[in-house]
Amino acid sequence: MAIGRGGRNFEITVVETSHVGQVCARLNGELDIDTVVVARERIDDLTRDGRNLVLDLRGLTFIDAYGVYLMFNLANESIEEGWKLSLISGSSVVQRIFELTGTRERLPFKVSPESWEPASADPPSGRALRR
Numbered sequence: 259m260a261i262g263r264g265g266r267n268f269e270i271t272v273v274e275t276s277h278v279g280q281v282c283a284r285l286n287g288e289l290d291i292d293t294v295v296v297a298r299e300r301i302d303d304l305t306r307d308g309r310n311l312v313l314d315l316r317g318l319t320f321i322d323a324y325g326v327y328l329m330f331n332l333a334n335e336s337i338e339e340g341w342k343l344s345l346i347s348g349s350s351v352v353q354r355i356f357e358l359t360g361t362r363e364r365l366p367f368k369v370s371p372e373s374w375e376p377a378s379a380d381p382p383s384g385r386a387l388r389r
Contacts, residue, residue, distance in 0.1 A: 267286075279310055288318070305339075317348075326356065330364070345368065
């Protein structure tokens with residue numbers, strides 16, 4: 259578990275997928291000014307070799323403007339760099355932030371999480387990336 263400067267918890271767990279060239283990362287905790295740098299570093303590691311990325315936001319309990327900005331930048335970078343980004347919607351609280359900022363319709367949210375299936379549904383099979 260990575261701890262942000264403000265004492266908030268944040269973690270990224272990498273989950274194996276059955277799709278070659280794709281990785282899924284589950285974001286857990288609070289994605290905000292204190293944790294966005296850790297998230298950015300880990301996501302850069304995952305996409306460095308051009309793999310497609312699925313970000314599962316269901317584990318987020320909070321997201322601020324810095325987290326929204328990160329998602330928006332990732333979407334733009336994926337287009338520029340030639341890899342695909344897909345987002346699995348978070349809780350109603352998290353999704354409300356995307357709606358209020360006008361970014362929900364401009365980000366690559368999947369219609370449903372069922373449209374993406376991990377190779378293993380067992381969460382402990384993932385490995386947590388820590389700072």
